Amino acid sequence: MSNIHRRDFLRSSGMAIVPAMIPFSSTLANDPAKNESASPGIIKFFGDGEMFEPADYLQELNQIQGNSPIVKDRYGTGGAVEALEKKFEAITGKEKAIFMPSGTMANQLAIAVLSGSNAKVIVQETSHVFRDEADAAQSVFSKRLVPLAKNETGFTAQQLKQAIEDLKKEEVFFSGIGVVSVENPVRRADGRMVPLDEIKQISAYCRSNNIKLHLDGARIYMASAWSGIPVKEYASYFDTVYISLYKYLGASGGAILCGDKKIIDQMPHLVKIHGGNMYGNWTNAAMALHRLEGIETRLQDARKRGNEIFSGLHKIQGISIEPLENGTNIFRMKLGNNLNGKNLQENLNKQFNIRIGAPDKQNQVLLSVNETLLYRNAEYVINAFRNSL
Ligand SMILES: Cc1ncc(COP(=O)(O)O)c(C=O)c1O
Known part of the structure; x- marks a missing residue:
């Protein structure tokens, strides 16, 4: 304000x-x-x-409304929600963006869709997906999270490669790796960043091995502000990226998930069946859209x-x-x-x-x-x- x-x-x-x-x-x-x-x-x-x-929230919304009347959405379609999604498509350079009721749902659904029938998902041991999502990946989505780099900010590309090779040797009935998920910056590492060079190498390794890569970029604007690397560049190394709408974009909740059209097009149905399809989302979308300016x-x-x-x-x-x-x-x-x-x-x-x-x-x-x-x-x-x- x-x-x-x-x-x-x-x-x-x-x-x-x-x-x-x-x-x-x-x-x-x-x-x-x-x-x-x-x-x-x-x-x-x-x-x-x-x-x-x-x-303060109401005051801010009033100011937004004064500048240009807010258009409401209906079940996340149209109005401020659609405008926000368009904005994030441009920001991240991804084909499509979708408003999500929470970051937890954005992470879980991105991982579930990207990994398809492969059960294994590699994550940082310190990540929100591993430590703070109430074992949703295991209990709701039948995924097996494989944590790397205990108590560290992140794993290196070399550690990732080694872990995947070890799994192949250690398991008789090896099933494929569904997704690698990277959180950046890392909340449980006091906002420390995974170095860009490491992200580039992880991305190159995943792409050459046909492994999908998800970014939990809840605070990616913080990484961008301190590293000088644009959000779009970070996003370019990943198949999907989630960004929080409430941590520094003013909304009282919500998330955005961006990726290829064929991935994002599967989300509305999944959001609905998991009970996340809310009738009105414009208070959060209008706020985030406004606070993105500048x-x-x-x-x-x-x-x-x-x-x-x-x-x-x-x-x-x-x-x-x-x-x-x-x-x-x-x-x-x-x-x-x-x-x-x-x-x-x-x-x-x-x-x-x-x-x-x-x-x-x-x-x-x-x-x-x-x-x-x-x-x-x-x-x-x-x-x-x-x-x-
Ligand atoms: C890194 C990270 N990812 C995901 C989330 C989940 O966001 P939400 O509270 O919208 O579910 C959080 C929230 O604290 C977070 O810090």
């Missing part, structure tokens, strides 16, 4: 009074950000996007703002901030033993409307860069940290 709209809403809802009652430290007296008009929104150093509260620029702005903030925080005694290897928008803040991380978290929240996660046993906190960092200038945030210690 633009600051202007957020401020208007907060003022009219009376919420702008709340921060005015909070005593700012006197050392902030010369802070230019202090003079910004009231309450530009909560800065959240976790998550990948703004994750709108209901009032997403790359906003993420680059957030990235720059994050860098400014982190280099300022780095200068505070006892604080150091470091990027993760092959990382995206998640950074590690280390606090010296003499600093009370819990107090920092509480003071930032209560006095400055800034949220960070709780420090761990090593007094470290992971900080995520997202669009909420754009609500205030870097100086405000740096001073807030300094005065919260």
Whole structure:
């Protein structure tokens, strides 16, 4: 939500009074950000996007409607849903895109259709498909997930090749490999990326061995913003790609799945039989469509703002901030033993409307860069940290 709209809403809802009652430290007296008009929104150093509260969501939808009336879909056909699908076909360069009620369904149906009658599906051990989809592949789709690279970001092309060759030797009744699924960036590896070179080699190996390749690209925009590799290029190495609509595109849920027409054309029937065919989907589709406009620029702005903030925080005694290897928008803040991380978290929240996660046993906190960092200038945030210690 633009600051202007957020401020208007907060003022009219009376919420702008709340921060005015909070005593700012006197050392902030010369802070230019202090003079910004009231309450530009909560800065959240976790998550990948703004994750709108209901009032903000409605405000944003109202603005979209004001610019051009939203056209509703019917069971995912027509209106904002169709417009969103067209947009994603252009973004990913795939023949066809389809709105899905969830990323879990997008992953599962893509894997099921791509693998056909082959049961084996190779995944990262850390992937959402392996760890966080309630064994749907095994229990609903009769697939056997073969996890590689335990606790790692991903497997290399060499490890993949070796695993497939080993399976051939180890099993008497060898059945084919249905699909290889790659998650990038990896949520359980704190947003670390599978290197592009590895993706290229995995893709080349799969194509030359007639193995289909699926991308769980829930956060592919984060990978793209930090690696500089366009979403379309990432998509080009895969047969299907899923992208989340709610993690950083503002929607309250939903996913998009893109691929060849002959694959995507099988989806509406499968979505229906799994109970995912919802009558109206336009609230999510209209929001994501709107938030796609300028997403790359906003993420680059957030990235720059994050860098400014982190280099300022780095200068505070006892604080150091470091990027993760092959990382995206998640950074590690280390606090010296003499600093009370819990107090920092509480003071930032209560006095400055800034949220960070709780420090761990090593007094470290992971900080995520997202669009909420754009609500205030870097100086405000740096001073807030300094005065919260
Ligand atoms: C990497 C990844 N894939 C898939 C999903 C599933 O998305 P959904 O919540 O829409 O089912 C998530 C959600 O957390 C995720 O992080």
